Structure formats: C-alpha cells, structure tokens
Amino acid sequence: MIYKEFLPAPSLQNKIECYWQFIIPPSSTNNLQPIHHVVIPHGCPELVFIKNSTFKQNFIVIKGSSTSKFNIDIYPDTFYAGIRIKPGQMKWLSSISEADLLNQHQLCPESSWQPWQQQILESISSDINIEDLFNKSLLNEKTGYEYQPDLRINRTVDRIISDHGKTEPATLADLAFLSLRQLQRIFKKETGMSLKQFSQIRKLRHAILQLYFKQQNQQEMIIDHNYADLSHFYKSFRNIAQYKLDDFFKYIDRIDHQQMV
Incomplete structure (x- = not known):
C-alpha cells in the first residue's frame, strides 16, 4: 500500500x-x-x-x-x-x-x-x-459553489494549521478580531468542531508525524508540543484517536508513506 x-x-x-x-x-x-x-x-x-x-x-x-x-x-x-x-x-x-x-x-x-x-x-x-x-x-473549471468565505474562520484555521495547534485561544480571537466567546461560537457553527478540538487534533497529528516520520526524540517532541509529559501525550492520543499508539504505529508500518506535506 x-x-x-x-x-x-x-x-x-x-x-x-x-x-x-x-x-x-x-x-x-x-x-x-x-x-x-x-x-x-x-x-x-x-x-x-x-x-x-x-x-x-x-x-x-x-x-x-x-x-x-x-x-x-x-x-x-x-x-x-x-x-x-x-x-x-x-x-x-x-x-x-x-x-x-x-x-x-x-x-x-x-x-x-x-x-x-x-x-x-x-x-x-x-x-x-x-x-x-x-x-x-x-x-x-468552474468547480465551486458560490459562497462568501468567513475570513475570521480562515485566519483562525490557517494559524492553527501553521503552528500545529499551539497558539493560545486568546491570540486566535485577536487574529479574528473577535472576543474568544464569539470566535468559539462561530467556529463551532461553521465547522461542527470546537476551537479546542481542532487545535488538539492538529497538535496531536503533528506530534505523531514528528515521532514516526521524522524520528524525533520523544522528550523533544513533548517539549515542542507543550505536553506536560509522555503520559499526557499518550492520554491525548487515546482520547482523540481511541487507539493505542503502538498498535497504530504497527499498522502504518504496512503502508509506504512516500511523501507527506
């Protein structure tokens, strides 16, 4: 595969x-x-x-x-x-x-x-x-439906993706020119996810990429992604992925990941 x-x-x-x-x-x-x-x-x-x-x-x-x-x-x-x-x-x-x-x-x-x-x-x-x-x-081609994107959501999403979910919520609200409560409400309405959920998912995803594909040292990964310690990282993975990390790594060993962005 x-x-x-x-x-x-x-x-x-x-x-x-x-x-x-x-x-x-x-x-x-x-x-x-x-x-x-x-x-x-x-x-x-x-x-x-x-x-x-x-x-x-x-x-x-x-x-x-x-x-x-x-x-x-x-x-x-x-x-x-x-x-x-x-x-x-x-x-x-x-x-x-x-x-x-x-x-x-x-x-x-x-x-x-x-x-x-x-x-x-x-x-x-x-x-x-x-x-x-x-x-x-x-x-x-004319592929898209006519719609007006919410630039406040765009700025928030781009920041969360680019910094791998590590930006504080208050800073995200400032980027969107909204109060934190307003941003949380609008983000949930548009995406179905909470602001916290999306940030946690992106942080966890990047941590896994660093561990598995970049072979980053576990302690360095913990520090880079602001996890309190390794047990908190494992707990975050189980809560979000509902899977054991070792089992997941064993499975993706079967897949030839030739290019990741």
Missing part, C-alpha cells in the same frame, strides 16, 4: 490543505477480502474519489471532519484520491453543511457528479500525476 500527499497550487492553498492518493495493489493470491483501515483525525473535510479496477466501480464520497479515528474497509486493486479541504471551506465544493457532516461521510450519487469530477474519475490511475490533475481541474 502506497500513500502520498501533495500541496495544491498556491492560489488554492487558502481553501485546500493538500491532495493525497492511496494505492491498494491487487492481491497476489486473488484474495478480494477487505483490509481494515484506520485513519487518525486531521480535522478537515475531504472530497474522495475511489476507483476499483477489479469490480469496475467508481465512487465519489464527501467526508466530514473527524474528531476521532475513522474506520473503513479498503479493497485490493483500488485507487483512492482525495482533496483535503480546510475547515470552513467545504461550501466551495459541496452544498452539504460542513457542521452536519461532522464524523460522517456521504456517497455522492452519480447523477450529481460535475463534469470535472467525472473527468477525474476517468483519469486517475497509479500512473497519473494527481497533483497536476487536481490543480488543472480546480483552476481551469
């Missing part, structure tokens, strides 16, 4: 955190049984394109932000490609309420597919450059 992430074109980075692809190769033994897959939350909604070559089936799924681990059965000989949308921006690609879709996902009926989405499903394969395909589709 191979996983990669890609940054979108600069002009799209205000709406999209990244693109990703996940390739499940055909079974060498013709075993078509599903593989139980676990995704640790990143706090962002996603538009996911799924192409299974064995069964000749294509799907588009809109997935809401997750605040805990997400379980899914994945099948051999399947290509997954996703657009990870920043919180507060889902109205750009879907008419579905972002807050209502929290911790849920919805299959998009084929009758609702837009031409650019159909083109992506026809084009995706292990040989295609997903970064170029998504950029071309999103930059050159």
